[in-house]
Amino acid sequence: MMANHPESILQEEIIPLSLVETGRSVRLAFINGGRELRSRLADMGLVPGMELRVIRNTGGPFIIAVKNSRLALGRGMAQKILVR
Amino acid sequence: MHDSRDSITIALAGNPNSGKTTLFNQMTGHRQHVGNYPGVTVEKKDGFCRHKGSAIHVVDLPGAYSLTARSPEELAARNFLFDEPPDVIVDILDASNIERNLYLYTQLLELNIPLVIALNMSDMAKSRGIEFDLKKLSQLIGAPIIPTVAHKGRGVDELLDAVVSTAKQEGEYKPAPINLGRDIEKEIEKIQKLIVAENTLPAKYNPRWASIKLLENDPEIWGIVSSPDLRTAVNQSVARIEQVFGDHPEIVIADQRYGVISGACQEAIRLTVEARHTYSDKIDEVLTNRILGVPIFLLLMYVVFQFTFTFGAYPVTWLENGFLLLGNFLRSLAPNQADNILFSLIVDGIIGGVGGVVVFVPNIFLLFLAIAILEDSGYMARAAFNMDRFMHKIGLHGKSFIPMLIGFGCSVPAIMATRTLENRRDRFTTMLVIPLMSCGARLPIYTLIIPAFFPLAWQAPLLWIIYLIGVLLAIGGARLLRATLLKGDNDPFIMELPPYRLPTWKGISIHVFERTWMYLKKAGTIILAISVVIWALMYFPVKEEFDRDYEAESAQAEALFLDGLKHIHSIVDMEVSFEQFRDELEDHGGKSEIHHDESMQAFQEILHDIRNARDSFNQTIQQENIQEKSLDFVHMERMLDSTLMEIERRSPLLYSAAIQYLDELKKPFEEKRREIERSKHAEKLSYSMAGRIGRGMEPALKPLGFDWRIGTALLGAFAAKEVFVAQLGIVFSLGESEEHSDALRAQLRREYTPLTAFCIMLFCLIAMPCMATIAATRLESGSWKWALLQLVGLTAFGYGVTFIVFQTGRLFGLGI
Numbered sequence: 001m002m003a004n005h006p007e008s009i010l011q012e013e014i015i016p017l018s019l020v021e022t023g024r025s026v027r028l029a030f031i032n033g034g035r036e037l038r039s040r041l042a043d044m045g046l047v048p049g050m051e052l053r054v055i056r057n058t059g060g061p062f063i064i065a066v067k068n069s070r071l072a073l074g075r076g077m078a079q080k081i082l083v084r
Numbered sequence: 085m086h087d088s089r090d091s092i093t094i095a096l097a098g099n100p101n102s103g104k105t106t107l108f109n110q111m112t113g114h115r116q117h118v119g120n121y122p123g124v125t126v127e128k129k130d131g132f133c134r135h136k137g138s139a140i141h142v143v144d145l146p147g148a149y150s151l152t153a154r155s156p157e158e159l160a161a162r163n164f165l166f167d168e169p170p171d172v173i174v175d176i177l178d179a180s181n182i183e184r185n186l187y188l189y190t191q192l193l194e195l196n197i198p199l200v201i202a203l204n205m206s207d208m209a210k211s212r213g214i215e216f217d218l219k220k221l222s223q224l225i226g227a228p229i230i231p232t233v234a235h236k237g238r239g240v241d242e243l244l245d246a247v248v249s250t251a252k253q254e255g256e257y258k259p260a261p262i263n264l265g266r267d268i269e270k271e272i273e274k275i276q277k278l279i280v281a282e283n284t285l286p287a288k289y290n291p292r293w294a295s296i297k298l299l300e301n302d303p304e305i306w307g308i309v310s311s312p313d314l315r316t317a318v319n320q321s322v323a324r325i326e327q328v329f330g331d332h333p334e335i336v337i338a339d340q341r342y343g344v345i346s347g348a349c350q351e352a353i354r355l356t357v358e359a360r361h362t363y364s365d366k367i368d369e370v371l372t373n374r375i376l377g378v379p380i381f382l383l384l385m386y387v388v389f390q391f392t393f394t395f396g397a398y399p400v401t402w403l404e405n406g407f408l409l410l411g412n413f414l415r416s417l418a419p420n421q422a423d424n425i426l427f428s429l430i431v432d433g434i435i436g437g438v439g440g441v442v443v444f445v446p447n448i449f450l451l452f453l454a455i456a457i458l459e460d461s462g463y464m465a466r467a468a469f470n471m472d473r474f475m476h477k478i479g480l481h482g483k484s485f486i487p488m489l490i491g492f493g494c495s496v497p498a499i500m501a502t503r504t505l506e507n508r509r510d511r512f513t514t515m516l517v518i519p520l521m522s523c524g525a526r527l528p529i530y531t532l533i534i535p536a537f538f539p540l541a542w543q544a545p546l547l548w549i550i551y552l553i554g555v556l557l558a559i560g561g562a563r564l565l566r567a568t569l570l571k572g573d574n575d576p577f578i579m580e581l582p583p584y585r586l587p588t589w590k591g592i593s594i595h596v597f598e599r600t601w602m603y604l605k606k607a608g609t610i611i612l613a614i615s616v617v618i619w620a621l622m623y624f625p626v627k628e629e630f631d632r633d634y635e636a637e638s639a640q641a642e643a644l645f646l647d648g649l650k651h652i653h654s655i656v657d658m659e660v661s662f663e664q665f666r667d668e669l670e671d672h673g674g675k676s677e678i679h680h681d682e683s684m685q686a687f688q689e690i691l692h693d694i695r696n697a698r699d700s701f702n703q704t705i706q707q708e709n710i711q712e713k714s715l716d717f718v719h720m721e722r723m724l725d726s727t728l729m730e731i732e733r734r735s736p737l738l739y740s741a742a743i744q745y746l747d748e749l750k751k752p753f754e755e756k757r758r759e760i761e762r763s764k765h766a767e768k769l770s771y772s773m774a775g776r777i778g779r780g781m782e783p784a785l786k787p788l789g790f791d792w793r794i795g796t797a798l799l800g801a802f803a804a805k806e807v808f809v810a811q812l813g814i815v816f817s818l819g820e821s822e823e824h825s826d827a828l829r830a831q832l833r834r835e836y837t838p839l840t841a842f843c844i845m846l847f848c849l850i851a852m853p854c855m856a857t858i859a860a861t862r863l864e865s866g867s868w869k870w871a872l873l874q875l876v877g878l879t880a881f882g883y884g885v886t887f888i889v890f891q892t893g894r895l896f897g898l899g900i
Contacts, residue, residue, distance in 0.1 A: 014585075031897035033879055035301070035332055035334075036154070038332070038335055039152065039154075039332075039334045039335065039338070040154060040578075041578065042146065042334065042335055042339075043149040043150035043152065043338070044149055044277050044551065044578060044580070045183075045184045045186065045187070045342070046336070046341055047338050047339045047341065047867070048331075050342070053367060054148050054886070056365075056369075058374070062855055063365075063368070063372075063581065066184065067179045067183040067184045067607065068180060068181050068183070068184075069580055070364070070365075070580065070581040070582075071578055071579065071581070072372075072465070072466075072471065072577075072578070072579050072580075073577065073578050074476075074577035074578070075578060076577075077578055080425075
């Protein structure tokens with residue numbers, strides 16, 4: 001099913017969260033940061049494999065939905081979070 | 085664990101925004117106590133309630149996502165749970181956000197303390213299409229679950245029932261911590277066995293929990309491990325886990341926990357639609373909009389500022405007048421008050437000092453009301469985000485913006501408002517630079533000095549420049565602090581945006597009264613003490629022998645006045661005796677007892693009319709700011725003259741007597757009396773410790789262009805900034821009221837150069853935050869260290885800046 005869909009191929013590529021358009025759902029692949037940061041993000045639900053939905057990516061805060069709660073991220077942070 | 089079976093201690097745990105504090109308020113009402121956890125500045129709240137014969141002590145732990153040692157809040161919560169284990173932990177879960185909330189629960193399970201879950205906001209979750217199979221969920225996660233709706237008080241009784249029955253359960257509590265997967269459990273078991281065998285860790289830590297924390301690289305637990313064998317074993321386990329999973333153990337463990345939670349939720353929760361956030365998301369599209377977000381925020385802040393200081397101005401004036409009346413009333417009780425130490429202490433020291441701080445209570449109350457509404461509605465998180473990009477550049481957090489803005493009104497509520505900052509470094513940095521935001525009490529200093537030395541065209545820009553200098557120095561100071569004393573990485577900016585909610589009255593009122601009460605308590609303790617010290621500095625040593633014989637001088641003036649009055653009495657030639665004439669004019673005797681004499685009444689009326697005409701003339705000139713010799717001024721003068729002429733026409737004799745009385749007798753007499761009073765005051769002050777300190781400081785102040793009089797006034801400014809103006813009036817033996825400020829300005833112009841004047845403003849802006857500010861910093865930082873650092877640091881900084889400005893100015897001949 002994945003192979004039939006041109007977009008799903010793109011989804012398999014690892015890209016920074018900051019490039020994901022509003023409304024799309026992705027899975028967290030890896031966090032490009034130190035141990036401290038990664039553990040802090042893990043406490044907030046950001047562990048590899050977690051499903052994230054981009055609520056807003058149009059300037060201003062970057063807002064994502066994680067398990068039915070809203071997290072606002074700085075743009076720098078959204079660049080460190082790699083998703084597929 | 086507890087001796088009495090009727091007394092139960094419970095701890096409330098939960099994520100931020102889970103409704104924990106609302107539930108706490110519901111349980112305890114106003115029977116709360118706010119303190120600090122030992123050794124840290126984290127706020128500790130506890131309270132009491134009774135439930136069906138059991139006394140329950142409720143501790144509200146700081147909101148946390150996890151039990152790591154990463155933030156002081158989490159550490160404080162964790163330490164509390166180990167040091168004073170409660171009988172039951174109540175974990176509050178936001179029902180609409182249960183999966184992420186359960187993460188903390190999985191860690192609480194490892195503590196070996198009985199747990200009860202409050203599934204909060206369950207009504208909202210239900211209406212949003214989330215269905216719970218509570219029985220199944222309770223089985224899966226191993227704790228009783230009670231649905232609650234905290235803000236409506238629903239489910240609280242049932243929750244307390246469950247708490248009491250859990251606390252009184254017979255037999256040992258056997259929790260079933262979640263299984264972290266075979267590979268990790270194997271390593272945990274190894275470490276756990278070693279811990280038990282070595283028995284070197286404090287008994288309060290249960291071995292399984294300590295093992296997990298060691299694997300997770302928890303610095304606090306690693307710090308107490310002394311056994312090299314244990315360290316080696318843990319390092320080996322970590323290496324094995326990293327090899328198997330390709331990631332650090334803490335990430336793998338977190339992943340496992342989420343996995344277990346996810347599994348349990350899939351079995352017991354049915355999600356029909358995800359809708360809770362739709363309205364919130366819509367509001368956010370406006371309030372955090374890239375273009376509109378910041379202007380809306382600034383507008384809201386403007387409203388808060390206006391609300392606090394404009395609305396608050398009325399009750400503040402009432403309080404001020406109240407204290408004035410109280411002081412005057414007490415003065416009237418002691419006939420010889422001038423020499424009475426006790427009265428001076430009470431009236432000038434305590435009422436003056438503490439009253440000067442208490443009058444700000446309405447501001448504090450309104451400000452915290454506004455902040456509570458912003459916070460409880462969920463807007464504060466958005467406001468922080470809107471300002472973060474800008475504040476980040478100066479090394480501060482988005483949330484720092486609000487306290488700094490409040491600083492323009494008064495530093496004390498501003499410092500108290502730093503409580504909204506979670507990160508200690510951000511909080512302390514903000515607190516320390518807040519006094520650089522030019523507060524309202526410094527405005528009287530600027531408005532005294534600027535018109536005295538600078539032409540009209542410069543006045544407004546100069547005032548603006550002074551404020552700007554404060555802001556720029558605050559930014560510079562914040563960067564400096566973040567690069568030195570409060571060094572550390574910025575917290576990664578990630579924040580939960582809670583859904584917008586209508587704040588509840590109960591929550592807001594508890595919050596507001598608590599803060600206001602804390603402020604009052606401070607006024608009653610630290611500020612009372614400092615007020616007494618400053619009063620003593622100004623009062624002692626008491627001067628007994630004066631340079632001039634003031635008593636003889638005032639007796640002489642009195643005699644001169646009576647002679648003049650006799651003369652006028654003879655001119656007007658009326659039936660009333662001189663004594664009656666005097667009493668009626670000087671308002672001595674009761675009016676009703678004096679029989680009415682026609683000519684006396686006419687004289688009184690003429691006096692009254694002349695005074696009225698002159699007063700209204702002066703008032704208009706002042707209110708409309710009419711310049712002398714301007715066309716309007718001449719016009720006004722003509723009007724006054726014609727009014728006076730009309731009065732004269734009624735009785736030329738009485739009129740000339742009245743003018744003589746007012747201008748040649750009453751006015752010089754009053755002036756003389758005031759001059760004596762002021763000179764005496766000035767002599768006393770110059771003789772007092774404060775005066776001597778001022779003189780002693782003169783060599784140090786000279787490089788700034790200041791003399792001892794400014795030094796003494798600066799000492800007064802430490803009590804409250806606006807006291808500087810009054811104090812300067814006293815040392816120059818001029819009055820301190822509004823009508824004399826022009827005389828004071830003229831005097832200042834004679835004594836100082838514009839450069840010195842600018843330096844005075846600069847020094848008052850930067851150096852020596854007032855005692856209320858220092859007291860607030862002491863209270864909020866939890867130690868004198870930071871308060872003294874603020875006092876000494878800012879004073880040294882202010883000295884340095886003023887020194888450079890004065891010396892440079894002199895070198896280039898600017899403003900001399």
